[in-house]
Amino acid sequence: MQIFRVVSELVTTKRNFWLSAKPLRVVEDCFGNLEVALDPIGAKSGDFVVTIGLSAARVAAGNPKITTDLTIGGIIDHWDEDSWR
Amino acid sequence: MQIFRVVSELVTTKRNFWLSAKPLRVVEDCFGNLEVALDPIGAKSGDFVVTIGLSAARVAAGNPKITTDLTIGGIIDHWDEDSWR
Amino acid sequence: MQIFRVVSELVTTKRNFWLSAKPLRVVEDCFGNLEVALDPIGAKSGDFVVTIGLSAARVAAGNPKITTDLTIGGIIDHWDEDSWR
Amino acid sequence: MQIFRVVSELVTTKRNFWLSAKPLRVVEDCFGNLEVALDPIGAKSGDFVVTIGLSAARVAAGNPKITTDLTIGGIIDHWDEDSWR
């Protein structure tokens, strides 16, 4: 699993049916690389989160039919820039 | 999931049966690296899209038997070069 | 499988149900890059471990429903900085 | 999916049973990095191909029991060094 910081929400009006209507978040890793994660737990911009990838991402989304490959799994209680790198 | 820009269509006359006849797009990431994604929703060159990888890519293609490992999941409403990097 | 050193525990009070209550560890590779692994076997900070990724990570967690993508699979008997790089 | 150029055949007399007797090709990406792909469609050295990875690779091999993680999915009609990078 990986540690990301939530950057912003991402809106895709034209969207694959199976991606569902769950919110998508743009997240960044410690190098500033961006990815997109499905968010079933309600993380806010600036939160540090643990993300779940691979087939586990679909289970973590609450339904294995949801076609995500990256899902937010938890909000980290204590994390800051210094822990990151 | 990752954010790519659609570059062009990709034609492969000699093609694996299970890859189906769905269109393939060459897509690039923010560093200009190229990958190939199956496109079930009709993205155009220049569109910024969210792609779904892994086993979820097959479900997103509309049929788990389709042998894609990267499928376009949605067209992003608002994105530009500045958001990318 | 990959070789990591355990850095610390990671606490996520707000956590996806299927991630279970098993402990999470922050682990680092030989370049100092950080990832997060589920730990079903009780590794301690400083231990060198072999991690299992992908769908096998869920089986290794003791239950395929557990939504981990990285699980500690074994503690290495003999390993040190010199073997690492 | 990724774009590779076929470099050569690869012979492994001592081979895992489930890898089957299908030909293996050494392929290179645009940076010259090498990987090995199963070839069910008969690509020749120098051909530019689209490869299918992940669990889809096994389906693309014609039998999900075949233990490949990279399978050639199609030969690209028009591609050259300039398109690559």
Place this chain on the structure above:
Amino acid sequence: MQIFRVVSELVTTKRNFWLSAKPLRVVEDCFGNLEVALDPIGAKSGDFVVTIGLSAARVAAGNPKITTDLTIGGIIDHWDEDSWR
């Protein structure tokens, strides 16, 4: 699939049950990066091997319940430093 050279055996007395008792090998890629692979076919140190990743790794281990994500699939007949890079 990827090409690695076998470096050494790896002993983990405290090991996840499902990782089984099959030997683990430390393997290196052409850049000297290390990974760990399950070895069901008996490769020796110095051998160049083709490794199978992802879910196919478990099938290649002889039992899908074995929690490996990298398994040696074949020993390459002819390979040397010059072919590698």
